[in-house]
Amino acid sequence: MDTVPNKALPRRAAGRPGAIAHIKVPVSCLVDRAQLAFFRVSPDSRLTAFEFAVNPPIATAARLDSAPLPLSEKKSAARNAPARADRPFKGIALILASTVFLGASDVTAKYLSASLPSIEIAWIRFLVFALIMSPAMLPGSPLFALRTERRGLHLLRGAALLGSSLFFISGLRYLPIAEASATGFVSPLFVTALSIIFLGEKVGLRRWIATALGLLGVIIILRPGTGAFHPAAFFPLVSALAWACTLIMTRMLSGSERAVTTMTYSSIAGVCILSTLVPFVWVAPTWHDILFGVFIGVASTAGQWIVVLAFRYADASVLAPFSYTQLLWVSILGFLVFGEVPDIWTITGAAFIVASGLYTAHRERVRRSQLLQVEGEPSPNA
16 A cells, blocks of 8 residues: 555545645645645645746655645635636646746756856846745735744745755756756655655555656666766755755645745745855856846746646646656757757666656556545555
């Protein structure tokens, strides 16, 4: 049995399969009780991760939906979540469009890394994010969203989000973009491990086999101990770990906190931390650099917002396979812009990682289906 929510089975079985919830990057908002996730999730969880950073696979957040929510929080999520329409083809079209924006954002970040320090690129990115969220920071604004009793956790989540973005951009400076992106897609594996510690999940043998398969893919790509190994390969791995931490904290905040509050504090934390670091590495950007930096923030925001819309029309388990087309776009753009051609090791390792992520999404769909069909009793095949 893969994952069994603690004491949440009766409530889950009685829940409606058509509700959905969230994602990860600026301008996020709840979508329904199901969920999203830089981020996505499942039927009756309410994830609110939704910002900039490395652009993770949708399957990542799918690991978070098994942690139970208190009944009062689930009712609150139901009240705030927009209604969802079951239009999978529209959802797939939107998710495909989002991967173009997210891939373009990553490629542009790699391009800028040749002339600007990673910290400065991330600072521009979060500055755009903060400007987008600024209406929620004004006390007199109807969108004001800084009231919370969990400010510390919000800021810690923002720091983790910043770490994910900064380490990924740092890796792009030295690595082919296809290799960095494929390695970054291992975040669902870290979520699997962290959810046991912080969310009290139980992970079965099948899920661990899928996790091991993904890790094998990482080893194939990085080839540690060979002449092809570059120390910078650890940057995308650390980025994926930071993103997994971001998703775990998003899950801890969900239910009691609004998505706009989470995003606003993330933008504040990112800008404040980076503003203290950027003077030490400052390189005067040209107008050309500034325009590309703004494009990174806008493209990332647009891509993530499109993901939010996509999850209003289809489940994560349906959309997850199509989110991996981002690897295709970054490979094509990497060839056109930088002349990079993914080698056989990168392609093979990426195949292992994608297979691991797809199986994880599949098991989530099977588990949810069984919980909805069997009132309060876990299936031995889940």
